[in-house]
Amino acid sequence: MPMKAATDRLRVAVAAPLSEENCAVIERLEPRIELIRDQTLYPPMRHPADFSGDPSFRRTASQQDRYEEMLLSADALYGVPDLNPAALKRVAERNTSLRWVHTMAAGGGTQIKAADLTPDQLQRIAFTTSAGVHGAPLAEFAVFGVLAGAKDLPRLIQQQRSHSWTGRWVMRQVSDLTVLVIGLGGIGQQVARRLNALGASVIGCNRSGRSVDFVDRVIPAANIREALDEVDAIVISLPETDATVNLIGREVLSEVKPATTLVNVGRGTVVDESALLDALRSGRIGFAALDVFASEPLAADSPLWDEPGVLVSPHTAALSSREDQLIAELFAENATRLLDSRPMLNRVDTVDFY
Numbered sequence: 001m002p003m004k005a006a007t008d009r010l011r012v013a014v015a016a017p018l019s020e021e022n023c024a025v026i027e028r029l030e031p032r033i034e035l036i037r038d039q040t041l042y043p044p045m046r047h048p049a050d051f052s053g054d055p056s057f058r059r060t061a062s063q064q065d066r067y068e069e070m071l072l073s074a075d076a077l078y079g080v081p082d083l084n085p086a087a088l089k090r091v092a093e094r095n096t097s098l099r100w101v102h103t104m105a106a107g108g109g110t111q112i113k114a115a116d117l118t119p120d121q122l123q124r125i126a127f128t129t130s131a132g133v134h135g136a137p138l139a140e141f142a143v144f145g146v147l148a149g150a151k152d153l154p155r156l157i158q159q160q161r162s163h164s165w166t167g168r169w170v171m172r173q174v175s176d177l178t179v180l181v182i183g184l185g186g187i188g189q190q191v192a193r194r195l196n197a198l199g200a201s202v203i204g205c206n207r208s209g210r211s212v213d214f215v216d217r218v219i220p221a222a223n224i225r226e227a228l229d230e231v232d233a234i235v236i237s238l239p240e241t242d243a244t245v246n247l248i249g250r251e252v253l254s255e256v257k258p259a260t261t262l263v264n265v266g267r268g269t270v271v272d273e274s275a276l277l278d279a280l281r282s283g284r285i286g287f288a289a290l291d292v293f294a295s296e297p298l299a300a301d302s303p304l305w306d307e308p309g310v311l312v313s314p315h316t317a318a319l320s321s322r323e324d325q326l327i328a329e330l331f332a333e334n335a336t337r338l339l340d341s342r343p344m345l346n347r348v349d350t351v352d353f354y
């Protein structure tokens with residue numbers, strides 16, 4: 001996609017909640033940005049990185065007019081308006097100067113896809129995501145999942161609940177394990193680094209096949225099944241694309257070694273949940289730590305809630321007190337790149353929408 005020529009200024013409308021402190025971070029890092037915002041127009045954040053904000057918040061009609069005017073006057077948007085693809089589509093149609101939208105989500109490609117923009121709009125506007133900023137917290141959660149599987153956390157909890165002091169047994173050590181990390185981006189690379197520090201062997205998957213630090217062997221996703229007899233745990237840190245949906249399906253899950261641990265911190269749709277339940281019940285999967293689900297919130301009647309080998313985390317493992325600032329810094333870096341006509345980071349490709 002062609003880059004616009006270098007310009008002096010970039011008028012950015014803040015479309016998503018952003019504290020004044022982090023507005024100042026952006027303005028300090030890239031003074032050529034004119035950052036327009038009105039703090040009365042955003043839903044109050046309930047916690048860091050709460051980009052949907054308090055659901056009870058409603059704009060008055062005049063506030064809504066002001067919000068839309070602000071978005072229509074900008075060259076770039078900080079965030080997808082109200083995290084709503086239809087609102088993004090309206091702005092893209094009406095604001096013909098718009099040339100960049102940055103999503104708060106790392107997996108923001110699906111939000112862009114859902115906006116159903118025209119080829120012209122997709123050509124004119126650069127879309128970038130916050131991929132990478134969640135690496136550290138999600139890598140910790142992934143390591144926690146691998147450790148909990150190795151130590152059989154469900155068995156410990158169940159025995160403790162029933163006051164049952166059984167005979168001793170040998171717990172697995174992470175240093176003896178081989179872990180397959182599927183998706184070696186911002187998250188997966190940090191997972192690999194931490195697992196390597198614990199002495200595990202790491203096999204990894206990315207799209208390019210390029211080697212990655214702390215990963216002993218990189219294989220293409222198409223070859224996952226050939227590695228399964230070596231693998232004691234699988235960590236998924238993949239986006240949702242046509243190529244990844246149900247990648248971990250019945251075939252893969254029926255060929256894993258008995259008692260394999262599964263951790264998913266990427267997107268829930270990558271795992272076939274019904275096949276996962278069967279694999280848990282047959283003992284192929286011994287423990288699954290899931291931060292993401294095919295449909296969220298997880299339905300109250302989903303069998304995953306009550307499955308003894310499953311740990312449900314409500315898409316919360318990525319949140320950290322630093323997330324908002326990291327996104328602000330990433331945004332400023334990308335603004336500098338746009339203004340200097342250099343390639344931007346985390347550009348969404350508008351074919352795969354990743």
Ligand SMILES: NC(=O)C1=CN([C@@H]2O[C@H](COP(=O)(O)OP(=O)(O)OC[C@H]3O[C@@H](n4cnc5c(N)ncnc54)[C@H](O)[C@@H]3O)[C@@H](O)[C@H]2O)C=CC1
Pocket residue numbers: 106107108130131132133134135138182183184185186187188205206207208221237238239240241243244265266267291292315316317318319354
């Ligand atoms: N649980 C949560 O709250 C969060 C979930 N996520 C999800 O995790 C995904 C990954 O996040 P990051 O690591 O920051 O993104 P990233 O873009 O840095 O990394 C994604 C990795 O997946 C690989 N990949 C993509 N398609 C593939 C395919 N078909 N086969 C093999 N590898 C493939 C890429 O090569 C890359 O290594 C996001 O797209 C998002 O959907 C991200 C942040 C928070």
Ligand SMILES: O=C(O)C(=O)COP(=O)(O)O
Pocket residue numbers: 049051104105106107108130134318319
């Ligand atoms: O960034 C993503 O893709 C996530 O899944 C996490 O979203 P959030 O931390 O709510 O922006």
